[in-house]
Amino acid sequence: MHVAAPPVVARTRRPGVIIAMAVVLLSSMVAALALGAVSMPVGSVLEVVGRRLGVADADVSLLDDQIVWQLRLPRVLGAAATGAGLALVGAVLQSLTRNDLADPYLLGISGGASVGAVMVIVLGVSVAGITGSAMLTAGAFAGALAALLVVLLLASDRTGALPPARTILAGVAVGQICAAYTAFVVIMSGDSDAARRVLSWTLGSLAGVRWGSAIFLVVVTLVVAVVVMAFASDLDAFAFGESAAGSLGVNVSRLRWLLMVVTALLTACLVSYTGAIGFVGLVVPHIARMLIGVRHHRLLPASALGGATLLVWADTAARSLVSSQEIPVGVVTAAVGAPVFAVLLRKARKRA
């Protein structure tokens, strides 16, 4: 029987896709600076940014400067960094565990962060005089780290390895405990405003991102991006499972520990500033794989750029769709991302 070879799919080698995605991200960020409760022409946006960066000498109004440079830019940078970070972490964890459903919150991080957040929001826990949003961030980060530690302790086996199936189950167990505790505290407090604040924190928001936190988010995401890119080949080696990876010279157990811990720390940083923004880390890597193939030296940058673009637009929608109120950004990512993903899934089925 002669089977005609299907045409060679060049999708995995298509040049310029990454560059195109970077251009799309940059244009999206500029557009996001112009859009909002007060919309302004792109030209004014570029003038403000150009003047601040010292490359243009334009006459801009104080109000425009305030809106673009003080309010919107940190938020847009924070959204881009968070989206890139979440998608990157999702891509790494999906490969490392060979599980399509792996997402950045695999290791119980969002659950742990929620416990920390609820302790600050509802119980008013405060340490060393830190209050308000700084304490919320600190509490969420501490909760995320605690959950991560418990998951790693539960997941590692006698030889100190981290088998993916055990890791996922340990993450589920810790996540459930955290969810139960969070629900218990919220319900028992009887404080409906606190309940609303916890819910909106859980769904994620970039409203609190200022220059300091934006720079922090950009830096941690870039550092982790460099680390995971250094292991792009090692992640490729997991295509046929862990013994195949081992026989290709990858130290499987060490790589799992290193990448799980590094990506979990990044997730904890992101979650503690923005809350648990769903969907980006789960679905963007899949979309990137459909567009660009499975090789990590292209998949990882593509995921990061795609995640950044998605979250920049989702956050712009979250702050401008309904006037005088913010929609939780996690609601937007799911509402916009899910249909896009469904369409791609149909297309992939036709091709297969």
Place this chain on the structure above:
Amino acid sequence: MRVDVRAVSWGVGGRRIVDGVSLTCEPGTVTGLLGPNGSGKTSLLHVLSGLRAPAEGAVLVDGRDLHAMDARTRARRVALVEQHASTDLDLSVREVVELGRIPHRGRWPAGAAEGGEAIEAAMRIGRVAELAGRRWQTLSGGERQRAQLARALAQEPATLILDEPTNHLDLGHQLDFMRTVRGLGLTTIAALHDLDLAAAFCDRLVVLNAGRVVAQGPAADVLTSQLVADVYGVTAHVERHHRADRLHVVWER
């Protein structure tokens, strides 16, 4: 490359799966590893390919301790083909073969094109050159096994470890695969279930039972009615087939 296995033991939770195995593979020879299910063949092969460190004993390749080597160095010397490689990912045959270059690649720049000639050569020898653009999921069992062999060859190893490589193949593909392997001239250790196939293609046979070596040597010395009865619990006659001039195991129902 000469492979010296010296009194290697390996186990889990106090149970010995591989128990004091010693054997030697001369450079360029094909060694067949026989034994019933659960006799420790795969575990031994995982020790030999460096995936598991022996609890006792050592594996020497050209006199160097395999398990003391850096993992990437090891993967440039020893390549493994597993019995049933599977993936959910949408890879082309060429991408599968390119995986074999990972141990040759540096960290930076990530994904730099490297080893193009080795990849082409591996695809040619593995006879998958004409399948280069095909997706892994569309391949037949025989094509997949050839692609995995080509991936192993792209590692440019001196030693090839094959874990029941012909398991899912029809007779024609089995013979085809074993002929290709024989033609490589690499030191090869292959776990096999088919005794006739092992007798026909291997220079030496090593028989495992319950983790121990119960016989080793040329097929004519190793494959006897007594051995088949002892190891597999099957009554059989081992005959030299008059036309093919090969050992042939005829079992009784």
